[in-house]
Amino acid sequence: MVEAIDRKMILLITGIAAFITPFLGASMNVALPQVGAEFQPDAVLLGWVVTAYLLSTAIFIVPFGRLSDMYGRRIVFIAGMTATAVFTLMSAVSDTIWLLLLSRVLQGIGSAMIFGTSVAILTSSFPPKDRGKVLGINVALVYLGLSLGPVVGGIITQQVGWRYIFVLNGVLSLIALGFTLWKLKEDVQCAEKAPFDIGGCAIYGIMLFALMYGLSLLPDISGAFWIVGGLVALAIFIWWELRHKAPVVKLSLFVNNVSFTFSNAAALINYSATFSVSFLLSLYLQYIKGMDPQTAGLILIAAPVMQAVLSPLAGRLSDRMEPQYVASAGMAITTVGLLLFTLLSSETSLLYIVGSLILIGLGFALFSSPNTNAIMSSVDRCDYGVASGMVSTMRLVGQMLSLGIAMLTFSVFIGRVQITPEQYPLLITSIKVAFIISAVLCAAGILASMARGKMRKNTSEPVVQKA
Missing domain, CATH: 1.20.1250.20 (MFS general substrate transporter like domains)
Structure with a gap:
C-alpha cells in the first residue's frame, strides 16, 4: 500500500x-x-x-x-x-x-x-x-x-x-x-505472454493521423478524403484488434463495459462542443468589439479560471454521489452557456459575455473530473494505462473536431476571404451558427452521460456497468 x-x-x-x-x-x-x-x-x-x-x-x-x-x-x-x-x-x-x-x-x-x-x-x-x-x-x-x-x-x-x-x-x-x-x-504491471501489438499500433497511428489531419484541413475537400481514409483505417483496426491475442486497445472495454463506453463518448462530445469557444470569442472580441489581444485574453480566462477553482470540488462531489449525475449536470449547464452565446450581436455587453463564460467554466468543472473518475473507476487495475490514454485521446480528437466545426461555418458563411468590416455581419452569423451546433452536440452529450449508468453499489464501492 x-x-x-x-x-x-x-x-x-x-x-x-x-x-x-x-x-x-x-x-x-x-x-x-x-x-x-x-x-x-x-x-x-x-x-x-x-x-x-x-x-x-x-x-x-x-x-x-x-x-x-x-x-x-x-x-x-x-x-x-x-x-x-x-x-x-x-x-x-x-x-x-x-x-x-x-x-x-x-x-x-x-x-x-x-x-x-x-x-x-x-x-x-x-x-x-x-x-x-x-x-x-x-x-x-x-x-x-x-x-x-x-x-x-x-x-x-x-x-x-x-x-x-x-x-x-x-x-x-x-x-x-x-x-x-x-x-x-x-510500480504496477500486468504480466502477459503475448507479444506487443505492433501491427495494431501502426494501424491505430495511421487511422488517428488521417482523422486528425483531415479535421485540421476542413473545410477544404481534401480534409473529407483524409477523414474517409481514417474511417476505413478504423474499420481495419477493429478487424485486426478482434483477432489479436493482446490487442493494443481491448475492444471488450467498449463492447462489454457500458460505463466506459458512454463516459468516453461524453468526453468526446464535450470537448467537441466546447474547445472552439475561446477561438470563436477571440475573433468576436477583437473584430467586432475592437479589443486588443491582451484585453481579449484577460476576458477569455474567465472560463478556465472557474474550471481550475471548481474542479477539485466537483471531483470531491463525485466521490460522494454518482459521477453520472454530477457530470450530466455539468453538461447541462455547459449547454445553457453555449445557448447564451447563440444570441451574440455587436451590441452584446461584456458582462453578458463574462457571465456566459463563467457558466461554461462551471459546467465544464462539474463535468470533467467526475467523468474522468467514472472512466478510470469503470476498468480493472490492469487496464488503467489504456483508460488513461483513452481519456487524453478523446480530448485531443474532440479539440480537433471542435475547431473543424468552427472552420466549416466560416467557410459556408464567409468563404476564403480576408475578414474586413464588410464581413463582420457574416462573421457574427458564422459564430452564432457554430455555437448552435456546439449547443446541440452538448445536449446530446447529456444523454451519453446519463446512459453510462451508476458507478457504485454504495458511496464507496465502484461497480462496472456491463452490457
Whole structure:
C-alpha cells in the first residue's frame, strides 16, 4: 500500500506533469508570431509548430498506455518526463524551423508517455473514495496551465523571447523528473505472454493521423478524403484488434463495459462542443468589439479560471454521489452557456459575455473530473494505462473536431476571404451558427452521460456497468 506521504508526492509529480503540457501549448500560441518573424515560414508551416505536437501526442498515447500496463507505469512515465525535458530544451535552441518541428514531434511522443500513465498512476495510488478529489486537483492544474499560459507566455515572449517559454517548461520537466526518480517507487504491471501489438499500433497511428489531419484541413475537400481514409483505417483496426491475442486497445472495454463506453463518448462530445469557444470569442472580441489581444485574453480566462477553482470540488462531489449525475449536470449547464452565446450581436455587453463564460467554466468543472473518475473507476487495475490514454485521446480528437466545426461555418458563411468590416455581419452569423451546433452536440452529450449508468453499489464501492 502506498503511504500517505508518498501519495502527496505522487499528487505533486502528476500535478506538475498535468500543468506543463497545457501551459506550453497555451503560451506557444501567443509566441507563434515571433517564431514566424524569426524563421519566416509560410502560414501552413508555422501552423505545424502546434499541429505536429498534437498529432504525435495523440498517435502515441494509447500505445504507451498499453505498454505501461504490460511493463510498468513508472518506467514509461520516467521515459516520458525525460523525453519531454530533453526535447523541450532542444526546441529552445532550435536554429531552423525544421529542427523546431522535429523537436515538437519528439516532445509530443514524450507527452504521450506522460498522458498514458499519469492518470493511471494517480488512480492506482489512491483508494476509490478519494479518486474524485485527486483527479479534480489534477484537472484543476490542467486548467491552471491553460489560464496562465497566455499571460505568462505573453510576458516571456515580449520581455526575453519565445525560446524562454521552452526553457521554463524544460526546467519544470526536470524538477518533475527529479521528484519522480526520488519518490515514485511503487510500480504496477500486468504480466502477459503475448507479444506487443505492433501491427495494431501502426494501424491505430495511421487511422488517428488521417482523422486528425483531415479535421485540421476542413473545410477544404481534401480534409473529407483524409477523414474517409481514417474511417476505413478504423474499420481495419477493429478487424485486426478482434483477432489479436493482446490487442493494443481491448475492444471488450467498449463492447462489454457500458460505463466506459458512454463516459468516453461524453468526453468526446464535450470537448467537441466546447474547445472552439475561446477561438470563436477571440475573433468576436477583437473584430467586432475592437479589443486588443491582451484585453481579449484577460476576458477569455474567465472560463478556465472557474474550471481550475471548481474542479477539485466537483471531483470531491463525485466521490460522494454518482459521477453520472454530477457530470450530466455539468453538461447541462455547459449547454445553457453555449445557448447564451447563440444570441451574440455587436451590441452584446461584456458582462453578458463574462457571465456566459463563467457558466461554461462551471459546467465544464462539474463535468470533467467526475467523468474522468467514472472512466478510470469503470476498468480493472490492469487496464488503467489504456483508460488513461483513452481519456487524453478523446480530448485531443474532440479539440480537433471542435475547431473543424468552427472552420466549416466560416467557410459556408464567409468563404476564403480576408475578414474586413464588410464581413463582420457574416462573421457574427458564422459564430452564432457554430455555437448552435456546439449547443446541440452538448445536449446530446447529456444523454451519453446519463446512459453510462451508476458507478457504485454504495458511496464507496465502484461497480462496472456491463452490457
